[in-house]
Structure formats: C-alpha cells, structure tokens
Amino acid sequence: MQIERIESTARMSRIVKHNHTVYLCGQTAADPAWDIAEQTERCLVKITDLLASAGSSKDQILSVTIYIRDMKDFSAMNEVWDAWVLNSEKPARACVEARMARPELLVEFSVIAAY
Numbered sequence: 001m002q003i004e005r006i007e008s009t010a011r012m013s014r015i016v017k018h019n020h021t022v023y024l025c026g027q028t029a030a031d032p033a034w035d036i037a038e039q040t041e042r043c044l045v046k047i048t049d050l051l052a053s054a055g056s057s058k059d060q061i062l063s064v065t066i067y068i069r070d071m072k073d074f075s076a077m078n079e080v081w082d083a084w085v086l087n088s089e090k091p092a093r094a095c096v097e098a099r100m101a102r103p104e105l106l107v108e109f110s111v112i113a114a115y
Helices: 036-053 071-085
Strands: 003-008 013-018 021-024 061-068 092-097 107-114
Touching: 013 036, 021 036, 036 071, 036 107, 061 071, 071 092
Parallel strands: 061 092
Antiparallel strands: 003 013, 013 021, 021 107, 061 107
C-alpha cells in the first residue's frame, strides 16, 4: 500500500494517508489570551479543515486522543467537544493530562480517521 504524506516539513507531516486511514499531526491552538474553550474550538476547526482536505470528515473519525494541560479544564473542554460531536458519529476517545510543549498550550488533539 502506498503512503501519502501531505504538508510535510523536515520534522513531520500534517496529514498521512495509508490504507483508507488518515492520521493528523497533533492539533493545537496557542494564544495566551485564549482559554480552554477557545483553544478547543480552534483545534476542532483545524481538524475539520484538515480532514476535509484529506477526503474525510468528523463523521469518519475513528479515534481521538486529547491531551489537556490541567484536568481542571476537562468540563470546559468537554462542553465544546460535546457541541461539536452532537449530531455526528462518536469516535473512540481518550483524554489524559499531559505536560505540553509550550506553556500557552492548554489542549492538543491527535486524530485518526477513515477516508
């Protein structure tokens, strides 16, 4: 099977497609002025756009891993997430507290979808 790498840099690819599966690089939205809800919303917009460019959609998401800087923000993040998936197929999901690469990052999404 052929592997297609889209928007590659020296370090990574934003999208990798293989065997009818699409893998997105970790999606973040870093602005120190944004709270967890705003960062979550911005990430989900990016995910929607990347999936569309890969020939997929949020209804085809298989699995999402959510990394959150502080579990105190879990409920606020879930409010945005729940609204986003309300009328969609629900993926498998995990959410873990994690140390982020930069202090302004409050949340990061790792997405695997079918296409």
